Amino acid sequence: MNVFSNLRTYLSVAFILLFLASCASQTKIASQKPVEKETKASRDVILNSAEAALQEANIEWQKNNDINQRNNLLLGAAQHFQTGRECRRTDIIIANIESFLEDPLQQQYSLLLKAECALIQHYASGLSAELVKTPIDTMISWLTPITENQFLARKEVVIAHLAALHERWDLAANVLSQQLSADSPLNKSTEHILWQWFLKSSKDAQNTMGSNSVFMRPYLALANILEDESLTDSSRQQAIGFWRLQHPTHPLSIDLPNGVTGYLAQSLNDVRNIAVLLPLSGRVQVQGDAIKQGIMTAYFAKLENINANDPGQAIPNIRFLDTGSDNDAFVSPAITPESLMRYDIVIGPLLREHVSLVKDFNLPDSMLVYLNRLSTEAPMTESAKSTSDTSAKVYFALAPEDEATQLANLMKKKGIRTPIIISNGSSLSRRMIDTFNQQWIALNGLDEIKLPKIVTFSDNKGLRIGITAALDVLQSQRRISQMTSLTTETVHSVTRNRRDVDAFVVFALPQQVELLNPIIEASISLFTERTIPVFATSYSYQHQLNNNSIRDLRNLVFVDMPFLMPAQRDSALALQVDDIWNNPPSSFLRLFAFGYDAFQFSEKMQQLAYFSHTDLKGLSGKLTVNDQRQVTRSLPSAVIQNDSITQADGF
Numbered sequence: 048m049n050v051f052s053n054l055r056t057y058l059s060v061a062f063i064l065l066f067l068a069s070c071a072s073q074t075k076i077a078s079q080k081p082v083e084k085e086t087k088a089s090r091d092v093i094l095n096s097a098e099a100a101l102q103e104a105n106i107e108w109q110k111n112n113d114i115n116q117r118n119n120l121l122l123g124a125a126q127h128f129q130t131g132r133e134c135r136r137t138d139i140i141i142a143n144i145e146s147f148l149e150d151p152l153q154q155q156y157s158l159l160l161k162a163e164c165a166l167i168q169h170y171a172s173g174l175s176a177e178l179v180k181t182p183i184d185t186m187i188s189w190l191t192p193i194t195e196n197q198f199l200a201r202k203e204v205v206i207a208h209l210a211a212l213h214e215r216w217d218l219a220a221n222v223l224s225q226q227l228s229a230d231s232p233l234n235k236s237t238e239h240i241l242w243q244w245f246l247k248s249s250k251d252a253q254n255t256m257g258s259n260s261v262f263m264r265p266y267l268a269l270a271n272i273l274e275d276e277s278l279t280d281s282s283r284q285q286a287i288g289f290w291r292l293q294h295p296t297h298p299l300s301i302d303l304p305n306g307v308t309g310y311l312a313q314s315l316n317d318v319r320n321i322a323v324l325l326p327l328s329g330r331v332q333v334q335g336d337a338i339k340q341g342i343m344t345a346y347f348a349k350l351e352n353i354n355a356n357d358p359g360q361a362i363p364n365i366r367f368l369d370t371g372s373d374n375d376a377f378v379s380p381a382i383t384p385e386s387l388m389r390y391d392i393v394i395g396p397l398l399r400e401h402v403s404l405v406k407d408f409n410l411p412d413s414m415l416v417y418l419n420r421l422s423t424e425a426p427m428t429e430s431a432k433s434t435s436d437t438s439a440k441v442y443f444a445l446a447p448e449d450e451a452t453q454l455a456n457l458m459k460k461k462g463i464r465t466p467i468i469i470s471n472g473s474s475l476s477r478r479m480i481d482t483f484n485q486q487w488i489a490l491n492g493l494d495e496i497k498l499p500k501i502v503t504f505s506d507n508k509g510l511r512i513g514i515t516a517a518l519d520v521l522q523s524q525r526r527i528s529q530m531t532s533l534t535t536e537t538v539h540s541v542t543r544n545r546r547d548v549d550a551f552v553v554f555a556l557p558q559q560v561e562l563l564n565p566i567i568e569a570s571i572s573l574f575t576e577r578t579i580p581v582f583a584t585s586y587s588y589q590h591q592l593n594n595n596s597i598r599d600l601r602n603l604v605f606v607d608m609p610f611l612m613p614a615q616r617d618s619a620l621a622l623q624v625d626d627i628w629n630n631p632p633s634s635f636l637r638l639f640a641f642g643y644d645a646f647q648f649s650e651k652m653q654q655l656a657y658f659s660h661t662d663l664k665g666l667s668g669k670l671t672v673n674d675q676r677q678v679t680r681s682l683p684s685a686v687i688q689n690d691s692i693t694q695a696d697g698f
Contacts, residue, residue: 097124097125097127097131100121100127101121103120104117107120114147114149115153118147118150121140122144122153122156122157122160125137125140125157125160128140129160129163129164129167130232134164137164138161141157141160141161144157145157151195152195154192156198158189158190159201159202159205161189162189163231163232163233165181166186166205166233167232167233169181176212178489178490179212183209183212186205186209187209190202200229201231203222203229204223204231205231205233207219207220207222207223207226208233216245216248216252217248217249217252217255217256219244220252220263221256223237223240223244224260227298239302239305245266253266254267265293265294265299269287269307273287273654273658273661280313280653281315281317283654284311284313288311291303306659307657307658310653310658313439315653317361317391318391318392318650319361319364320363320389320391320392321364321365321394321649322365322368322390322392322393322395323339323365323366324370324393324394324396324401324405325338325370325418326371326398326401327339327370327371328369328378329372330372331398332372335370335397337634337642338397338638338639338645339367339642340628340639341638341641341642341643341644341645342642342643342645342646344624344642345643345644345647346646349646366390370395370397372398374400377401377404387405387410388410392649393415393416394416394418394645394646395418397418401419402420402421402442403421406421414649415441416443416645418444420442420444420677439652439657441648441655441677442675442678443644443645443678444677445641447482447584447586448478449680450585450586450606450682451479451480451483452483453606453681454483454552454582454583454606455487456486457582457604457606457684458552459490462549463550463582464491464496464549465496465550466499466548466549466551467499467514467517467550467551467552468502468552469504469510469551469554469555470553470555471504471505471554471555472504472505475554480501484498499552502516507562510566511566514567515566548579550581550582551567551581552582553581553583554583554586554587555586556587557587557588557589559587560583560600561600562599564600564601564602565599579602580602580603581602582603583603583604584605585606585611585682588605589633590611590633590636591632592692594690597687597690597691598690600687601687601688602686602687603687604685604695605684605685605687606684606685608640608680608682609667609682610639610640610667611640612683612685612694613685613694614694615666620666640665640666640667643665644663644665644666644667647663648663648665651663655670655672656672659672659674667680668680668682669681683695
């Protein structure tokens with residue numbers, strides 16, 4: 048090795064030691080406590096394993112000038128830092144010695160450490176898989192050269208996690224199930240990670256894994272118990288207990304998933320009495336009545352099913368209690384902690400202020416399906432979810448924020464990058480804009496994309512000016528005017544618009560949205576045949592459209608509940624509702640579907656609340672429960688084109 052190479056490698060070690068030592072010293076200074084008198088012991092420097100390895104690498108390098116020994120010691124230090132979850136220091140070491148690694152074993156070790164640290168740092172960031180800082184393909188290229196037996200188990204664990212980031216849940220579960228004992232920094236709570244990946248796999252994949260692996264067979268058996276809709280809550284608890292007796296030494300049985308632990312801790316009784324708290328008088332009586340009709344329809348459907356299929360089953364009693372519309376009080380005198388304790392299920396109330404009042408009743412043995420959310424509701428961790436609250440209180444609401452989030456997800460999936468937001472300025476519109484922007488940042492990252500420009504209008508003229516300004520059409524018109532003023536000859540010109548805008552997002556009323564397309568079409572340059580889609584939530588859509596409305600709304604992509612989608616408009620239930628209530632407006636149908644699902648949900652709430660992978664395919668959406676005990680609705684999307692409404696994805 049020549050003198051120049053020796054100098055480079057020495058400076059490399061010196062730089063690593065200097066930089067990492069400065070990082071360590073800064074940490075120590077920040078946490079150092081003042082002492083009145085310095086003792087000899089306080090001057091002693093205690094090195095951790097990583098720092099000791101760095102110091103040894105420096106000493107050995109100066110003594111023996113052995114680059115392989117130096118690299119081994121530095122890689123050992125990098126491993127120690129990784130074990131201590133200080134991957135930034137691991138990356139610094141590897142970046143400075145990578146070009147000097149000549150031993151294939153050392154090269155493979157450094158690649159493995161880099162890949163593992165990339166995943167550790169990604170998980171620590173809390174970002175979605177789309178925003179993984181180190182591209183997945185890059186990590187795969189790091190893993191490809193690793194062939195040494197001592198690294199293969201750890202390599203397989205990384206492959207499992209990369210498969211999960213690609214949502215290849217079956218592959219991820221299969222690979223991880225064979226490496227649960229691997230000495231990998233990613234193998235933390237492996238049985239629970241494997242359980243989550245298993246549940247996210249398709250049912251066919253789950254059955255295949257259960258058939259091919261003795262170890263995975265209990266996973267399949269437990270999943271089937273949790274998802275079996277024929278079981279009552281009490282019988283499901285018994286089935287889980289029997290499953291544990293069958294598999295006493297299985298890791299999943301020894302350390303049950305949090306949701307299963309929480310479910311087993313519940314005192315679950317057969318549902319005999321149901322109380323429904325709704326505003327059946329006052330300013331929001333209309334909304335309360337629509338929800339009541341949905342609940343009653345679902346209740347009678349249950350009675351019909353019992354009479355047809357299980358006549359011996361007990362029929363639950365249902366009682367409606369009027370909360371009224373006063374934020375600070377209830378109309379019905381029966382809405383008290385003592386009275387509500389007699390019910391097995393309480394559905395409601397609807398108003399947020401009433402939810403807060405009932406929440407203070409502290410009903411430990413009741414199952415509560417609130418019909419609104421509390422804005423101050425703090426996130427609940429999985430551990431808290433299973434231990435802190437013995438009552439399955441769930442918040443079910445037609446939250447516009449959920450639709451704004453889903454709209455952002457849909458647009459990201461369709462490759463939209465530079466949308467313009469159009470808002471009518473209402474408070475509801477502002478709530479959806481805030482949520483949309485938060486999700487847009489989460490999906491794209493501020494480093495990759497700017498927040499969308501917002502156009503706010505109050506009348507037709509303001510809407511036209513706002514859109515033409517956002518598309519830079521006004522600037523084009525000014526340039527044309529300037530050119531015209533510079534010559535006496537006739538100037539033939541056509542305005543141009545921005546070419547980077549690929550979508551509009553509208554948060555406005557249906558009649559306002561119908562004005563958008565003509566304005567957008569008039570603002571688009573004649574030099575392009577490209578159409579710009581308009582995305583909207585249910586706030587901007589009503590299902591009773593005439594031919595003129597359909598024409599004015601062409602290229603509109605929107606999300607709404609299944610009950611208002613074309614696929615369900617001809618269902619027996621929808622036709623019955625239209626006939627009884629004389630073709631009611633969309634607002635009534637949404638509240639009706641909400642009430643119908645609230646009753647359906649109340650019968651499965653324990654299962655849905657504690658087993659996050661289960662869902663209810665209802666009239667108002669596919670319903671699941673998140674860690675905040677909020678019901679989230681997954682909605683289908685549709686597009687208006689060719690004089691018709693076409694559902695854009697399955698449900």
